[in-house]
Amino acid sequence: MAIIIPLKKPHEPRHDALAALTALVADDLVATNQIIVQRMESQVPLIPQLASHIIAAGGKRLRPVLALAAARLCNYQGQRQRKLAAAVELLHTATLLHDDVVDASELRRGLPSANALYGNQPSILVGDFLFSRAFQLMVEDGSIDVLRILATATAIIAEGEVLQLSAKNDSATSEQTYLEIVRAKTAELFAAACRVGAVIAARPAAEEEALRTFGLNLGIAFQIIDDVLDYDAQQETLGKSIGDDFHEGKITLPVILAIHRGSEAERAFFKRTLSDQIQRDGDLAHALDIMRRHEALLDSVERAKHYGAIARDSLGLFPDSTIKAALLDVVDFTIQRGF
Amino acid sequence: MAIIIPLKKPHEPRHDALAALTALVADDLVATNQIIVQRMESQVPLIPQLASHIIAAGGKRLRPVLALAAARLCNYQGQRQRKLAAAVELLHTATLLHDDVVDASELRRGLPSANALYGNQPSILVGDFLFSRAFQLMVEDGSIDVLRILATATAIIAEGEVLQLSAKNDSATSEQTYLEIVRAKTAELFAAACRVGAVIAARPAAEEEALRTFGLNLGIAFQIIDDVLDYDAQQETLGKSIGDDFHEGKITLPVILAIHRGSEAERAFFKRTLSDQIQRDGDLAHALDIMRRHEALLDSVERAKHYGAIARDSLGLFPDSTIKAALLDVVDFTIQRGF
Numbered sequence: 001m002a003i004i005i006p007l008k009k010p011h012e013p014r015h016d017a018l019a020a021l022t023a024l025v026a027d028d029l030v031a032t033n034q035i036i037v038q039r040m041e042s043q044v045p046l047i048p049q050l051a052s053h054i055i056a057a058g059g060k061r062l063r064p065v066l067a068l069a070a071a072r073l074c075n076y077q078g079q080r081q082r083k084l085a086a087a088v089e090l091l092h093t094a095t096l097l098h099d100d101v102v103d104a105s106e107l108r109r110g111l112p113s114a115n116a117l118y119g120n121q122p123s124i125l126v127g128d129f130l131f132s133r134a135f136q137l138m139v140e141d142g143s144i145d146v147l148r149i150l151a152t153a154t155a156i157i158a159e160g161e162v163l164q165l166s167a168k169n170d171s172a173t174s175e176q177t178y179l180e181i182v183r184a185k186t187a188e189l190f191a192a193a194c195r196v197g198a199v200i201a202a203r204p205a206a207e208e209e210a211l212r213t214f215g216l217n218l219g220i221a222f223q224i225i226d227d228v229l230d231y232d233a234q235q236e237t238l239g240k241s242i243g244d245d246f247h248e249g250k251i252t253l254p255v256i257l258a259i260h261r262g263s264e265a266e267r268a269f270f271k272r273t274l275s276d277q278i279q280r281d282g283d284l285a286h287a288l289d290i291m292r293r294h295e296a297l298l299d300s301v302e303r304a305k306h307y308g309a310i311a312r313d314s315l316g317l318f319p320d321s322t323i324k325a326a327l328l329d330v331v332d333f334t335i336q337r338g339f
Numbered sequence: 340m341a342i343i344i345p346l347k348k349p350h351e352p353r354h355d356a357l358a359a360l361t362a363l364v365a366d367d368l369v370a371t372n373q374i375i376v377q378r379m380e381s382q383v384p385l386i387p388q389l390a391s392h393i394i395a396a397g398g399k400r401l402r403p404v405l406a407l408a409a410a411r412l413c414n415y416q417g418q419r420q421r422k423l424a425a426a427v428e429l430l431h432t433a434t435l436l437h438d439d440v441v442d443a444s445e446l447r448r449g450l451p452s453a454n455a456l457y458g459n460q461p462s463i464l465v466g467d468f469l470f471s472r473a474f475q476l477m478v479e480d481g482s483i484d485v486l487r488i489l490a491t492a493t494a495i496i497a498e499g500e501v502l503q504l505s506a507k508n509d510s511a512t513s514e515q516t517y518l519e520i521v522r523a524k525t526a527e528l529f530a531a532a533c534r535v536g537a538v539i540a541a542r543p544a545a546e547e548e549a550l551r552t553f554g555l556n557l558g559i560a561f562q563i564i565d566d567v568l569d570y571d572a573q574q575e576t577l578g579k580s581i582g583d584d585f586h587e588g589k590i591t592l593p594v595i596l597a598i599h600r601g602s603e604a605e606r607a608f609f610k611r612t613l614s615d616q617i618q619r620d621g622d623l624a625h626a627l628d629i630m631r632r633h634e635a636l637l638d639s640v641e642r643a644k645h646y647g648a649i650a651r652d653s654l655g656l657f658p659d660s661t662i663k664a665a666l667l668d669v670v671d672f673t674i675q676r677g678f
Contacts, residue, residue, distance in 0.1 A: 044502045098467060102460040121441045124463060125500045128437060131467070132494035135474060139487045147486065148478045155471035161464045163383045 017333035070197025090134035097127035153192035160184025187219030227252035356672035409536025429473035436466035492531035499523025526558030552653035566591035
């Protein structure tokens with residue numbers, strides 16, 4: 001069974017807007033990657049071993065690329081963005097390590113997760129180490145404003161993770177709670193990464209706000225689409241697994257829409273499979289069937305488009321440029337990726 | 340069986356020097372405690388629930404008291420020490436939460452640990468939250484120097500925790516590695532807490548260094564004595580359990596001395612019980628017997644006295660005062676506590 005979401009014509013050649021944006025900041029990203037590798041060094045061999053596994057594991061470096069691109073958009077001429085982009089990626093990596101322990105994930109980007117390979121204990125502690133290293137980088141940068149933005153973002157991320165844990169397997173989770181979780185655990189770091197670009201370039205408050213808005217709404221759209229892709233059968237044709245969220249009982253937007261629009265029987269089905277975690281053969285197919293009936297995936301994408309539109313409009317006050325066009329393309333690409 | 344370490348005459352009334360020092364900074368400590376309670380608030384109810392459990396659980400507030408006392412010693416007249424002492428305690432609490440998960444500890448200060456009560460997942464995430472809150476407090480304080488000191492300390496703590504994990508159950512651990520672990524995971528935060536007092540008072544570098552030396556060496560002495568007390572039978576008469584480290588296979592100084600001084604058979608005994616974790620009835624008593632034979636506990640206390648002496652001498656360049664006398668008393672008390 002396949003849920004076809006015709007966002008673009010079949011066989012239309014796919015333009016990878018993220019790769020294009022990354023190419024525009026390639027020189028900075030090389031430097032950022034060097035800083036990341038250098039800062040995960042330690043006399044304790046287990047630290048670089050474990051850290052390099054997760055940091056090298058095929059990540060797209062989306063957050064640092066956004067930080068670098070935001071600085072470029074603000075016409076920043078120095079090199080501070082390189083260290084700060086590294087700090088953002090280290091913060092992100094620290095949360096991934098802890099997330100995978102909390103979720104008992106065995107895979108991360110198709111490879112064994114750090115906790116699966118090295119165990120939970122070093123994953124927790126190396127996460128703490130990378131977190132501290134990120135703050136050391138920010139301290140070296142020396143800006144209290146930047147420190148405030150990133151320290152606040154990390155507190156909100158941690159708060160969002162706890163909220164997500166509290167809502168876990170609760171099929172009564174509202175769309176509002178879902179959005180609050182997504183905003184906290186994903187979008188705030190996107191927002192902080194983009195905002196920092198304006199801060200170091202000493203741009204006016206309106207531009208800082210515009211970049212914060214851009215990152216926040218791009219981040220929300222990004223996470224919604226991530227959650228849709230977990231139910232998108234076309235992913236299977238691309239060799240990616242689907243249904244992980246379903247098997248874990250994660251309450252994501254497609255499920256919430258299906259539950260809200262569903263019959264009593266359909267609601268009972270989601271309560272059994274997701275809240276009570278009683279799953280049988282054929283349940284995933286049945287879930288997809290209910291979602292299709294209620295256009296839950298299609299309308300999740302519509303919701304993502306809304307946040308994408310806010311992100312796009314927020315860049316309106318920047319003059320046209322190659323980097324601005326590339327950032328706008330990334331918004332569309334984020335929503336269309338995988339389709 | 341009891342190992343009697345006659346550090347002081349029996350029945351000599353015990354003067355609680357830590358209580359005396361705490362009384363001297365009581366007004367600041369009340370304010371610090373208010374800040375701690377205020378900063379563990381969150382809209383996500385699980386966060387203050389879990390955080391208040393560990394923060395209220397009978398902690399002595401040793402690190403914040405040291406930070407407050409150091410500021411007093413430096414004749415600091417403002418109130419910045421209150422927030423920073425709270426930040427230090429939040430950092431410490433975050434590491435306790437993660438430690439208890441890593442060690443699968445069921446008890447903390449005689450009460451069920453947070454992970455035992457709430458599970459590992461929220462303990463990890465609330466630890467991250469408190470860590471972020473600590474950095475937010477430092478950012479509010481606004482001093483990059485203070486941020487540098489505490490960010491560096493947290494990176495060293497995390498490094499020390501990973502080193503400890505790598506050395507876990509390794510009966511070949513050297514005294515040097517033990518000292519490096521103790522320094523990193525315990526003493527660096529004592530050092531940072533004391534040093535911050537001099538930094539905010541804008542005292543000369545020599546005083547900052549003196550307070551760093553004081554905290555570092557007090558911290559090493561403190562941890563060594565903690566490790567001795569885990570084998571001290573007099574603790575049993577005080578209603579405290581002994582042998583936890585032995586049952587977990589922790590390689591602490593008393594064990595290292597016993598192994599280094601022991602016969603082949605005694606070394607094999609520690610390898611079986613601690614490295615291979617094969618323990619039988621009577622093994623703890625036998626371990627205590629070996630330690631007594633080689634004066635391992637007594638000489639561990641001697642080692643602690645060495646670090647205590649360095650701590651005491653480091654305060655020499657401060658003029659005599661009530662607070663200085665109280666800090667010196669705490670060094671002696673740290674070494675004598677429990678005996």
